[in-house]
Amino acid sequence: METPHHCQMCLSHQKSTFSDLSNDAKDELSRLKTCVSFRKGQVIIHEGARPQGVYCIHRGKVKLYTMGTEGKEQIIRFITNGELIGYRSLLSDEAISASATALEDTFACYIPKSSFFKVIEENPKFSLKLLKMSCHELGEAGKMITSLAQKNVKERLAEILLILRATFGEDEEGYLDISLTREEIANMVGTATESVIRLISELKKEGYISSKGKRIAVSDRSALQQIANIFE
Amino acid sequence: METPHHCQMCLSHQKSTFSDLSNDAKDELSRLKTCVSFRKGQVIIHEGARPQGVYCIHRGKVKLYTMGTEGKEQIIRFITNGELIGYRSLLSDEAISASATALEDTFACYIPKSSFFKVIEENPKFSLKLLKMSCHELGEAGKMITSLAQKNVKERLAEILLILRATFGEDEEGYLDISLTREEIANMVGTATESVIRLISELKKEGYISSKGKRIAVSDRSALQQIANIFE
DNA sequence: GGCAAGCAATGACTTTTATCATATCTTTGA
DNA sequence: TCAAAGATATGATAAAAGTCATTGCTTGCC
Known part of the structure; x- marks a missing residue:
């Protein structure tokens, strides 16, 4: 090139x-x-x-x-x-x-x-x-x-979502400015793809995130911090 | 001092x-x-x-x-x-x-x-x-x-035992030249103490290690490598 | 626009691992 | 040397996570 x-x-x-x-x-x-x-x-x-x-x-x-x-x-x-x-x-x-x-x-x-x-x-x-x-x-x-050694999958997923937000920020619509498949998210969290999918649905139902296709938006940062056991 | x-x-x-x-x-x-x-x-x-x-x-x-x-x-x-x-x-x-x-x-x-x-x-x-x-x-x-993300507990335990052997070596009797409690081993492997105890018993029964009190000896290194999925 | 491929979602089921309870063995220090 | 504390061992059970199967949704491409 x-x-x-x-x-x-x-x-x-x-x-x-x-x-x-x-x-x-x-x-x-x-x-x-x-x-x-x-x-x-x-x-x-x-x-x-x-x-x-x-x-x-x-x-x-x-x-x-x-x-x-x-x-x-x-x-x-x-x-x-x-x-x-x-x-x-x-x-x-x-x-x-x-x-x-x-x-x-x-x-x-x-x-x-x-x-x-x-x-x-x-x-x-x-x-x-x-x-x-x-x-x-x-x-x-x-x-x-x-x-990885001590947190369960949901805690780790919440943590990773916060890391993604801190690393890549959000687009105009509030979605994380990074496009990852559920499989890639699972490969960060260290779990099965299906588990990530299930837990993303769960976090959505609980109102802490929203999603549209592969795009994910963090709507309640402090709730995710609590889930992830992050105190800062 | x-x-x-x-x-x-x-x-x-x-x-x-x-x-x-x-x-x-x-x-x-x-x-x-x-x-x-x-x-x-x-x-x-x-x-x-x-x-x-x-x-x-x-x-x-x-x-x-x-x-x-x-x-x-x-x-x-x-x-x-x-x-x-x-x-x-x-x-x-x-x-x-x-x-x-x-x-x-x-x-x-x-x-x-x-x-x-x-x-x-x-x-x-x-x-x-x-x-x-x-x-x-x-x-x-x-x-x-x-x-931690991909191996199961037994694989990780085998890996840690090999790491301990490589790091600290063996004493005259062939035991690992480091004294750790089962809890400390669990805290490396990232699991519960009971799980480590159970799996150490299992590895002992299978003849790959031996132990006396807290002292552990690796008796079949290549078997542990195979369990740990280490190819080198 | 429609079709195929890949991806996401969800249910049923299995396996792995954690937790709790209790018993036994080791070590240590009075 | 013996008792108490601490560590190890093991069983029963519960919870978490993985796997397999199936369906439905997006997306990109002809």
């Missing part, structure tokens, strides 16, 4: 992981990067492979997931504007532990391994930022582990 | 996170650190607090856990010789997300926040090592998430 026009500015994108770099460093990165795009459903990186670079999402939505037993996807988290894909395995020097697939048409920069490491070595502050990011993710992963 | 003799050398301990530092840097750290020790059962850092430094375990075994609903512990991972406690929240500048408690008498160095950051800033290689560490942990956390 050709270089899209908006890619010229993507490193400076406000939320980009690279946004704090000096102009010099950004200029250099711009020379080294490639602009790429992925259609909805396209795999960006694949579990088990050895990464040769990182992707910085400029615009789009991506799911990060591992394949569990019986080929069932487990969605670990979502990646959106400004965030990186593939840095984990590059930095830990391991095979890619989670595949990434575009949930909608997605535009990204590709930065080759060597350039990425060069930026890290020459910009201690950037390196520290990555460290901060990965440590934050570690905390989030810990929370997810505790939820 | 007084400075134990062996603490003189703890930074140079072969497996220590700090072992690759230059001698100068290690000397400086030695002046800044304090040696501390914890009795079995003592809390080292507490969820929700703001950390003022990191601990580097010289000798001992520590569990890292978050408190879930109803005050139930969820053990995230174990920390042992050479590994750090508290670096995650220090680096992400967040409250401590997981408590740490000594599983046996434990000796550690305490490095104040300012000194820790000084080492990071002055030693890019060390910073990169931390980055590598945290990225590795992220991968491990992802695996744990997938297991």
